Amino acid sequence: xxxxxxxxxxxxxxxxxxxxxxxxxxxxxxxxxxxxxxxxxxxxxxxxxxxxxxxxxxxxxxxxxxxxxxxxxxxxxxxxxxxxxxxxxxxxxxxxxxxxxxxxxxxxxxxxxxxxxxxxxxxxxxxxxxxxxxxxxxxxxxxxxxxxxxxxxxxxxxxxxxxxxxxxxxxxxxxxxxxxxxxxxxxxxxxxxxxxxxxxxxxxxxxxxxxxxxxxxxxxxxxxxxxxxxxxxxxxxxxxxxxxxxxxxxxxxxxxxxxxxxxxxxxxxxxxxxxxxxxxxxxxxxxxxxxxxxxxxxxxxxxxxxxxxxxxxxxxxxxxxxxxxxxxxxxxxxxxxxxxxxxxxxxxxxxxxxxxxxxxxxxxxxxxxxxxxxxxxxxxxxxxxxxxxxxxxxxxxxxxxxxxxxxxxxxxxxxxxxxxxxxxxxxxxxxxxxxxxxxxxxxxxxxxxxxxxxxxxxxxxxxxxxxxxxxxxxxxxxxxxxxxxxxxxxxxxxxxxxxxxxxxxxxxxxxxxxxxxxxxxxxxxxxxxxxxxxxxxxxxxxxxxxxxxxxxxxxxxxxxxxxxxxxxxxxxxxxxxxxxxxxxxxxxxxxxxxxxx
Amino acid sequence: xxxxxxxxxxxxxxxxxxxxxxxxxxxxxxxxxxxxxxxxxxxxxxxxxxxxxxxxxxxxxxxxxxxxxxxxxxxxxxxxxxxxxxxxxxxxxxxxxxxxxxxxxxxxxxxxxxxxxxxxxxxxxxxxxxxxxxxxxxxxxxxxxxxxxxxxxxxxx
Numbered sequence: 001x002x003x004x005x006x007x008x009x010x011x012x013x014x015x016x017x018x019x020x021x022x023x024x025x026x027x028x029x030x031x032x033x034x035x036x037x038x039x040x041x042x043x044x045x046x047x048x049x050x051x052x053x054x055x056x057x058x059x060x061x062x063x064x065x066x067x068x069x070x071x072x073x074x075x076x077x078x079x080x081x082x083x084x085x086x087x088x089x090x091x092x093x094x095x096x097x098x099x100x101x102x103x104x105x106x107x108x109x110x111x112x113x114x115x116x117x118x119x120x121x122x123x124x125x126x127x128x129x130x131x132x133x134x135x136x137x138x139x140x141x142x143x144x145x146x147x148x149x150x151x152x153x154x155x156x157x158x159x160x161x162x163x164x165x166x167x168x169x170x171x172x173x174x175x176x177x178x179x180x181x182x183x184x185x186x187x188x189x190x191x192x193x194x195x196x197x198x199x200x201x202x203x204x205x206x207x208x209x210x211x212x213x214x215x216x217x218x219x220x221x222x223x224x225x226x227x228x229x230x231x232x233x234x235x236x237x238x239x240x241x242x243x244x245x246x247x248x249x250x251x252x253x254x255x256x257x258x259x260x261x262x263x264x265x266x267x268x269x270x271x272x273x274x275x276x277x278x279x280x281x282x283x284x285x286x287x288x289x290x291x292x293x294x295x296x297x298x299x300x301x302x303x304x305x306x307x308x309x310x311x312x313x314x315x316x317x318x319x320x321x322x323x324x325x326x327x328x329x330x331x332x333x334x335x336x337x338x339x340x341x342x343x344x345x346x347x348x349x350x351x352x353x354x355x356x357x358x359x360x361x362x363x364x365x366x367x368x369x370x371x372x373x374x375x376x377x378x379x380x381x382x383x384x385x386x387x388x389x390x391x392x393x394x395x396x397x398x399x400x401x402x403x404x405x406x407x408x409x410x411x412x413x414x415x416x417x418x419x420x421x422x423x424x425x426x427x428x429x430x431x432x433x434x435x436x437x438x439x440x441x442x443x444x445x446x447x448x449x450x451x452x453x454x455x456x457x458x459x460x461x462x463x464x465x466x467x468x469x470x471x472x473x474x475x476x477x478x479x480x481x482x483x484x485x486x487x488x489x490x491x492x493x494x495x496x497x498x499x500x501x502x503x504x505x506x507x508x509x510x511x512x513x514x515x516x517x518x519x520x521x522x523x524x525x526x527x528x529x530x531x532x533x534x535x536x537x538x539x540x541x542x543x544x545x546x547x548x549x550x551x552x553x554x555x556x557x558x559x560x561x562x563x564x565x566x567x568x569x570x571x572x573x574x575x576x577x578x579x580x581x582x583x584x585x586x587x588x589x590x591x592x593x594x595x596x597x
Numbered sequence: 598x599x600x601x602x603x604x605x606x607x608x609x610x611x612x613x614x615x616x617x618x619x620x621x622x623x624x625x626x627x628x629x630x631x632x633x634x635x636x637x638x639x640x641x642x643x644x645x646x647x648x649x650x651x652x653x654x655x656x657x658x659x660x661x662x663x664x665x666x667x668x669x670x671x672x673x674x675x676x677x678x679x680x681x682x683x684x685x686x687x688x689x690x691x692x693x694x695x696x697x698x699x700x701x702x703x704x705x706x707x708x709x710x711x712x713x714x715x716x717x718x719x720x721x722x723x724x725x726x727x728x729x730x731x732x733x734x735x736x737x738x739x740x741x742x743x744x745x746x747x748x749x750x751x752x753x754x
Contacts, residue, residue, distance in 0.1 A: 169648030174657040185649035186635060186664075194648065597639040597649055 008074035023054055023065040023076055032078050035087065035116050037094075037206050038155035039066040041538040042524065043164055049155045050090050051116065055080045062086055088120045096127035098207065099136060099150035106146075107208035110535060113153060114207075130178070141189035143213055143375050144197035144368040144531075152182055152209035158201035165524055166498040168318065170195040182209075194321045194596055196498065198314035198522045199368030199392075199531020212368050212532060215389045216399060222360040222389070223266045230360045231348075232267040233340045233419075234258060236274055237366040237430030237527035238393045240548035244534035244541075245397030246407045251544030253552055256412020262364075263413060265403050269352075272415045273363065274422030276339040277429045277438070279570070280311065281561035283587055284333045284435075285443045286578035288517055289482075297484045304328035306493075306508060306515040309435050311335045313373035314522030314531070316591065318498050323505045324593040329518075332588040336429065337363050337370055338379050340419065341386030342586040347574045348419055356384055363390045366430070366530030369522065378589045392532025421566040424457075424552070424559035431549045432496035432526035433462035433469060436519040440473065440492070441560045447475060447482040457559055463550070465525060465543065467500035468493060470515075491515045497524040604629055605640045619645060619655055623662050631671065631710075632663040660714065668703040668710040670748050673727040677716035680723035688724050689713070691738035695745050708749065 003018040010027050017026045022045070027034050038049035047067030054065045057075035062083065065076075077083060095117060102108050135149035156173060159182060163169045170193055174183040184193040202210045222228050243252040262270045287307065294303040310316060310331045319326060334342070340363070345356040363370060367390075373379065374387040391399070400407055415421070425441055428434030437459040444452040452459060452473070461471035473490045493515045495504045501520045507513040523529045525542035528549060553559060561567065575583045598606075608625040612618035622645070626637055633641075633656050642649045656662045663671075674680075674689050689711075693699055696709050703710040719725040722734035726741065733744055 163648075163651075169651050172648070172650035172654030174654050176658050183650070183653070185638075185653050193650070597643045 006070045006072050006074075008070050008072070008076065010076045011078055017070055019069075021070050023056075023063065023068050023070060023074075024052055026070050027054075027065065027076070027078055034065045034078055035119070036066055037112055037116070037153065038157060040157050040160075040204050041540075042204070043157060043160040046156055046160065049094070049153065051087055051094075053083060053086050053090070054078045055083050084120075088122060089126075091116055091120050092122050092126045094153050095122060097130045098153055099131045099148070105151065105208040106211045106214065107151075111208060112206035135181075139189050140213065141191035142195065142197060142372070143191075144371045145190055145195070145199060145202060146211050146213050147190055148209050148211070149181055151207045153207055154180055154182060155206060156182065157204040157206065158182060158210055161200045161204050164499065165200055166196065166198060166318075166522075167502045168194060168196055168198075168498060171201065194594075196314040196317045196321075196522060197369040197372040197531075198498070200523060202368060202531055203529075203533065203535055203537050212392050212395065213371060214395050215371075215391060216395050216402075219362055219389050219391060219399070220402075222362070227358060228360045229268050229354045229358050230266075230362060231269040231271055231344055232262050232362045232364060233271050233273045233276075233337065233344075234262070234364045235337065235366055235370075235430065235527060236277065236427045236434075236549070237530060237533065237545070238364050238396070239427075240430065240528060240545045240552065241366060241533045242393050242397060243407075245394055246400060249544075250541045251548045253548050254407075255552065256414075257407060257410045259415055260410040260413040261400050261403075261405055261407060264405050264410075265399060267362070269416045270413075271340070271344075271419040272422050272426075273336045273340055273365075274426035274429070275419045275564070275566060276336040276343065277311075277426035278423055278561035278564040278567050279339055279587070280333055280336050280429075280435075281425060281438050281442050282567060282571075282578050283339075283583060284309065284331050285439050285446065285561075287331055287333065288439070288443060289446070290579065292488075292516065293484060296488075306491075306513070306518045307331055308517075309519045310589075311429065311435055312369070312520060312522040312527070313367070314369035315498065315501060315520045317369065317372070317594070318501065318522060319505070320592055320594040321596050322502065323509065326505060326508065327591045327593065329508070330591055332584075332590065334379070334587055334589045335370075335373065336426075337365065337390070338373065338386055338589070339587045341374070341379065342381045343570070344419065345382035345384055345386060346586060347570065351418065356382055360388045361386065363387055364393065364396045365390050366393050366527045366533045367523075368392060368531040370532070378592075381586050393530075394532060394534060397534070418566050418569070421564055422556075423561055423564050424554065424556035425561040426564075427552045427556070428549055430527045431463070431546045432465070432521050433459075433494045433519065434526060434549070435521075436462045436492055436494050436517070438561055439517070439519075442562045444473065444475070445560065445562065447478050447485055449479050450477075451560075456554070458550075458554075462492065462494050462519075463546075465496075465539065465546070467497060468495045468504055470494075490517070492517045492519070494519045496521040496526050496529075498522055599636070599640075601626075601630075601634070601637050601640050605637070605644050609644045614645060616645065616647065619647065619652065623652075623656055627662055631667040631669065632665060634666075638664075666703065666707075668707050670708060670728055671710045671712060672745070673712045673714035673717075674700075675715075675717045675719070675723065675725050675727075676713035677720075679716075679720035680725060683723040685713075685724040687738050688726065688736050688741045691741050692726075692745055695742050709745070 005016045038046045047064040052065040053062035055077040139147040239255040243254045294300040349356045371390040425438035528545040529542045608622045612621040638652045642652045725734045
């Protein structure tokens, strides 16, 4: 059904847009930008901050451009005196309830409210300062997220994010009027409520009310400590997003520069989480085949299928809270970050003759939930905390600036060896569908001896930004030892964003779904849209990062995890075979039932 | 199964399991229990498949859905401007002296909680107070005390 076109004028320029378009969108078409705070491209319209007010001829009151649909003959002014004066007052009123201690704020220089205040040249203390002293006490209970109510302007982007994108609702609006605030259940600390630590709220907070729990100083201290050997690992999605925080456009691949800058900052070894991503595929692929064998050959009814991926710590905690009855379906594989930590302080430490207690493992992650994951009591299989500090992509960008390094001018460098080699299959872990694609490239080849039947190994059905993706792969002409899989249709599903994960889990729980293998990533778009990635985020930005991920994959010589020579080496030298006893000790874990209520 | 469990299950059966039932279920609970305890909110969240914070958000928005313990009888004296001008302060003082509590508090025997309320819509007959669901207009301090004493006797004081 084609929509009607509506004709209107914005700042005296005629424009025709589809019925239902907001004034904000229509103005964008004419390249007039209207300031917004509560509006966000990933979320429903709220219309509560009012900074987007515009004047509509004939209307008594100013209209919120984000929440007012166009109508025929409308005559809109986005920049009249009345509009400018009102916006300025609105910003000043927001500031009256905002702790404007900008110089000491983690978001200083990255704050939408600060930008608007600067743009509108707000007056000094036009209104009384109404910030409540008790709101200045930050909630630092979570290892991932810091909540500071004194910075909150109640735009409710975080509440909508947590509900609409993640279906968690750790945060809600409580009370009303001047008592209104964004709160957890009974205002408990974030650590004590059902929060997955995904950090999507941080990505959308326009101020410093929600930020990551940062560990920048701790990492500098480790680097300055002559008795510590500091190794760093970088997640796949960091290399396609870091540049955004350093002045480049979204979608820029900076793998070589990333390595170079980490060396210049002073890390003793710059290694790659992609190496353990490849290792994950071997461990997880083997685990899947074992489960399938148990189900199909041994007719074991207790085998938990579909098997689900376990790389995304936000998703893991979500499952522990919301679907504890499905915990056995999760792969027992640790995430690549944690596999790396466990190997760094055992195999690698031995190899390079460094004592595990003198080694500090730092991860650069697109993720805030990884900070929580690193501190889980299960993640100490090396005898020490396997991963010491987790920094987000944003924190690394800050360190780059602090170090005074001109990122633009850096030459590309190579990851150190060992634990630095990786394949294209590992880099696509950063996009939704990537783990599935990487696993299929390997599993299919193990079983049939042939490459997956997709042009250039690109398994298109599991790529893209659709919330839930499904694919079926027919397994034919298998090797003799895998005869039980001959003719089997392998049903897989991929979901990203916890709202989609929940939909899929409900189907699995009810028995409606008939999958063998499911990939879930907690964040929209997968890790490339993670809670630790550069701000802002939007569907367009995530699309560009995804294109960069797949371009990186296509550019690699090796594109299948089982072809990673360092992976082959570590099995030969240290682990034995996939899912061996040693592999189980170091690379696998178990999960914990957590309360939903 | 706890008393709250049973109560919530009954209310959910009566009003349905959808998001729309949240208000009537909370109202029903307050009618029975006088306030919404942590346990009660968690049970409601579980029964309606909502997040606990969402239930708390709704409960905390409405003045008449209390989230702290209240007495058997809740006295709400209107504090808005007309009643204020007509002597609401004397009414509050009289009740405070009778019950030996301050506004916002609950008596030791948990029989009474004294609160103030925003406009109850009875400006023409102020000062007014609400005891549970009953409105008492044209108050004088003496009248207010008598009403309170009546409730005290009614409840077997």
